[in-house]
Amino acid sequence: SIETDFIEIEQLAQQASRKRTFWQKLLDCEFELEFKDKKHMVWLLGAFASAAGILSGVDQSIISGASIGMNTALKLTDHQSSLVSSLMPLGAMAGSMMMTPLSEYFGRKKAIVISCLWYSLGAGLCAGANSHEMMFAGRFILGIGVGIEGGSVGIYIAESVPAHVRGNLVSMYQFNIALGEVFGFAIAAIFYDIHGGWRYMVGSSLVFSTILFIGLLFLPESPRYLMYKGKVGESYNVWKRLRNADDESSKVEFLEMRHNAIIDEDRRAHESKFQVWMDLFTIPRNRRALFYAVLMVSFGQLTGINAVMYYLSTLMHKIGFNIRASVFMSLVGGGSLLIGTIPAILWMDRFGRRVWGMNIIGFFIGLVLVGVGYRFNSVTQKEAALGVYLTGLILYMSFFGAYACLTWVLPAESFSLSTRSVGMTICSTFLYLWSFTVTYNFTKMQNAFTYTGLTLGFYGGIAFIGFIYQILFMPETKDKTLEEIDDIFSKSSFQVARENISNVKRFWGFS
Template sequence: MSIFEGNDGKGVSSTESLSNDVRYDNMEKVDQDVLRHNFNFDKEFEELEIEAAQVNDKPSFVDRILSLEYKLHFENKNHMVWLLGAFAAAAGLLSGLDQSIISGASIGMNKALNLTEREASLVSSLMPLGAMAGSMIMTPLNEWFGRKSSLIISCIWYTIGSALCAGARDHHMMYAGRFILGVGVGIEGGCVGIYISESVPANVRGSIVSMYQFNIALGEVLGYAVAAIFYTVHGGWRFMVGSSLVFSTILFVGLFFLPESPRWLVHKGRNGMAYDVWKRLRDINDESAKLEFLEMRQAAYQERERRSQESLFSSWGELFTIARNRRALTYSVIMITLGQLTGVNAVMYYMSTLMGAIGFNEKDSVFMSLVGGGSLLIGTIPAILWMDRFGRRVWGYNLVGFFVGLVLVGVGYRFNPVTQKAASEGVYLTGLIVYFLFFGSYSTLTWVIPSESFDLRTRSLGMTICSTFLYLWSFTVTYNFTKMSAAFTYTGLTLGFYGGIAFLGLIYQVCFMPETKDKTLEEIDDIFNRSAFSIARENISNLKKGIW
């Protein structure tokens, strides 16, 4: 069956259909009379209706597996769109919760399991190591099982990991639980954005995807709050590390009320199922929605044709051998590295310990950790609201705030926590708030920059590599925190090492960070086709103009 058929019954070639009359990226401007002359929409969609009905009436075994869903129908299609987007983005709560909960749990856990300093470091750092492994298997899971199904798989990893942590009898069991939790984090991190982007309309895509980062920060606040609630409970640390069970169960059940990505279904040739999902997410009486579906199907067909003629590793080769892709990968990885090497995850995982070092008792340390988590949450809001208004580079300049905050944190440790307790706590908390406020906005770049810097052909692979580096640096910084703090002292580590990285990072961002605001994908290609030094010269020239 051809994708487009003329009124005379003769097929219209896909090349002609996409290059002549129909420009789907500008659908609202298409002359509907011309469309009606070239394409028999009624016949095309009658066949799709029949195919969708056959899937529902006589589903194959694979169809039954893919359609494990309690179907919800809304008269207003936007309600289904926002339900899908909001619930999928809520997966960020799990990621954030598991990153911060260990801070409060470590106080009771270290005593109960008699953990050495090295063992305690491994417990904290094995989650990002597991996330690195999860990010590596995310791409094949997305390809083989689908977007929603991969999220369900991540929930299973979360549930197993949480159960092991809550019931841990020794450090080996805790190691396994934290690593398995991390695998869930890594799978989820790459799936959510793809699932949302492939399912929701373009006019709300950016807002809904941005909700994921907000939910990560919200999950981190919830982690500190859960720690504060269970701190006084006997064996409360088990409730803390096991709290993910509640959220993973809710997400697991909720995903069965959501459809699979229609684009993935089309990619797998299951057009009937895809159209059935599409009707629930779009107003199918709107001709632009029909055009979008046909374009989606055509793109999937062309992608299958292209892949059938190429080797499995050709995309990997293009990522490194083509200068444009190599520059995008280099910049994205360095941008992520700069953020992680300022110590954000180490500060987050050891928040309660760091609070104790400036004079707070154990109970107050757990409660005061909410200050850092709350600051991070608030810091994400400006970037989510105004990323497209002010551009990308302005948020890269937040490294100035990193440096100022880390200097204050380091100075706070120079005061005597006994005789100068008020000064120590005041300076430290001020620095912590400044640091997390600025990091909250910077952290949104972690998801925005890689998603728009790579071309369509290498985007998934580029995101996989960026996610792997994100979790690799998180593991490295967290695992080595206790050793480095002993060697540097808290002041030397925060002010000297982390602050030094922030200062060097600021110079790098000022010089080499490209501005991709309001740029089309083709224009972004043009940016990365230029040398890094050409971009730097333009950035410095624009900065001089802005100052003078």
């Protein structure tokens, strides 16, 4: 019975508590913080873990303003300047590949702690750079921190919080990325007129990484990770800090989690260490989740968001703003992205994943308008050019803010427990691969397409293709436990498409 099972679990939990000395807590990077109302601990975990996104956002946007002074100080060529922008997503690819072994061996939370150390090292190198080689190294190392963090945060939150708030809390990571991007543009504006201000800009990550590192010391490890490692007592101690232990549904969920962990442990005992990679591609349920998650991430990146963010000051200058105004006007793009994430955070779990996925059609409209803005003469038709351009930019960034939340929510909840780290690694790798590809080739594409507007229109075309895919093949995972999501991906893609078409017809009154 449930009560009998929990008598044994309580005994294991008490034994685990007695073993935790001060030095063990220090080694685990954890000093226990507990609230009477469990909701407070859940929201604190989600809010502080997702705050790692601020670091990622700052490092993505700060280069837009810093590049103006940095290019002159370090005498960078156009090619070297492109590398400074694109080496961070390249480093993030390396970091995302490191994420699986780190999160599997050290734990979900400790992987985020390790990313803080990479951030601090990279920011220090960038701030003190006296050559392009040193700046390259700093940006690449920053990218490693971004890659480790990017995959770890979503898993950590998804494995720790209740299903009914999982989407909201994982979405907060994207909100904090957007907030970090606004901070980055604001920091650039603050230090723009200061001699050598670009060094303060690129070194600002040190402040954020230190704050995050300290905050993480008071958060627990993922209870599902602890269960996965056979630490039932420790897992239950964390569970009681995040759930009402007397609630019947909470007990059932914990027992389901334990049951699945036992099955995974039994399977791992008879498999090689590389079997999890085989399972990801050979088991239909896992393969569908991987294909779906990778496509969702790819559609977001291939619409050119990071190229637009990295070159936003340059794009503002091309449309008609002077250099100084371009730095300040970049806040319009960053602010729109931030505002766009707010509805998704508040109502991700109310309206479901598909509603927010449809926001990709807004990319198409916004990018078309941005492209049209570049067709106006920036001298004789300046007001029209700026009006159409800014309208398109605000639409594009606002809709992307909501959609981008999904690129962290969906991969974090789609994979089975045994393949979650590996699946997130692959998704993160594709995310940063496309980010590097789009960013590095943005200038080349502008030259090949002869004008900037056509390049952005090309990205709009990709957004329209993504919209069609999501109407047909995007499943709904709202309010499902991670264990229940297994059943969703057990359906074939064509079965999901038939259900989606039927639901669309019913919505419009055709059936």
